[in-house]
Amino acid sequence: MELKTTTDIRIIKADSSKINSVDFENLTFGNIFTDHMLICDYNNGKWEQPVIMPYEPFTLDPSAKVFHYGQAIFEGMKAYKDEHDDVWLFRPDQNFDRFNKSAVRLAMPEVPEDVFLGGLHKLLEIEKEWVKKGFGNALYIRPFMIATGSGVVAAPSTQYRFTIILSPAKSYYSGEVKVVIAEHFSRAANGGIGAAKAAGNYSGQFYPTKLANEQGFQQIIWTDDATHTKLEEAGTMNVFFRINDTLYTAPISERILDGVTRKSIIELATKEGIDVQVRPVLVDEIVEAAKNGTLQEIFGAGTAAVVNPIVGFSYKETYYELPKPENSFATFIKQQLTGIQYKQIEDTFGWTVKI
CATH class of the missing domain: 3.20.10.10 (D-amino Acid Aminotransferase, subunit A, domain 2)
Incomplete structure (x- = not known):
């Protein structure tokens, strides 16, 4: 399959990279994140322009509905690098489809394909050096969406944020289970x-x-x-x-x-x-x-x-x-x-x- 791309995306590059400070041989799963992330906000009934920006905290109102009513969904994916330095995804269309099924079930807006898959494509192009070669090495991909609308009335939010963050990873489990x-x-x-x-x-x-x-x-x-x-x-x-x-x-x-x-x-x-x-x-x-x-x-x-x-x-x-x-x-x-x-x-x- 071909991955749908998007050109309608704002890119804000980090001033410097922290990649050289990371010990890729001794990673704890899900603790280290790459230099950039993608965010896209949903307001007034539509998705805004996605932005790739430096990885950093973002601010939410204390009454944001994600805190009170749990409107939060996510996916788990991986990117792999082959011996020719090419980066590959595994069945990303399945994660995209399931993400939107989760969104529907939690009364959240579906994310467009060009934002989810197209935005992921662009983000991985920027963070390609974080995907290390070698069997067992991968870049874990965490797309997620949360309700950002304020207010404690028990009803679905009208505002949401879709985000993709990336984390270099090795094997998730070790030892006998x-x-x-x-x-x-x-x-x-x-x-x-x-x-x-x-x-x-x-x-x-x-x-x-x-x-x-x-x-x-x-x-x-x-x-x-x-x-x-x-x-x-x-x-x-x-x-x-x-x-x-x-x-x-x-x-x-x-x-x-x-x-x-x-x-x-x-x-x-x-x-x-x-x-x-x-x-x-x-x-x-x-x-x-x-x-x-x-x-x-x-x-x-x-x-x-x-x-x-x-x-x-x-x-x-x-x-x-x-x-x-x-x-x-x-x-x-x-x-x-x-x-x-x-x-x-x-x-x-x-x-x-x-x-």
Whole structure:
């Protein structure tokens, strides 16, 4: 696909760059940001001219509705640099579409394509040197929108700010990941905003995840809100289960995010001849598979981590260690997917977009 560009953009360059002060070999995820950001404000029923400007704080009225009613959405993307110094995006159209679906669900205005994708294109052109070569290096992209209108009346804002910030990154997770299957807490409910990338979805996870951390687990596998019998997501990622040589993952719904990595894995695995079943996955069948030895792997899938293997899970205070298969689907899929992203493997799907 081609990325839609825009020329109607104001550019204010930073006086100097901080890039030479950054230790790119020792990055903490999401703590360092590039020299510039993009902002575009929505006022009087229309989007204003986007501006690329130096990265800096901006001022909001204390009564801004984002603080009081949580109108805030975001996306997570990455830019990669190949061995020829070309910068690539991975399926940015999917992030753009999902961002606007989130906007609609939270009664926020949709962002035009030339502002989101065109503005991102121009921003990445300016910040190209922040995208470092080498497998595992990437530039994390965080588009987000907040309600900036003032007033504490419980109603949607009439003013909004769309922003894109960039952060150099390496691998998101490190070390072994153990999870606990949720028996009480839920990530989302039917009729709610679980399918949107809304800020409140994530803040609601912090407390139960904190409890899991205190028990020695890194993440939670969330279950459905009504019965807690269906497995849905793992932490902030979609989740896959391998029983024998079949991959299972839950279908998207009002509760489950339509992950870009998730849908890419389904397409890639299917093309590679792996049997993928998209259907409700029950807690009982995974526990039984762990007991009888047919459960081979569990792994999370998301933009930040790409594919993150899970070494074991706890349910009803019983811990189940997973085997380490020689022909790991998680390892193979991650190699294939990242190979496409870094242009080391031919992209036969047409997923990558050159900046």
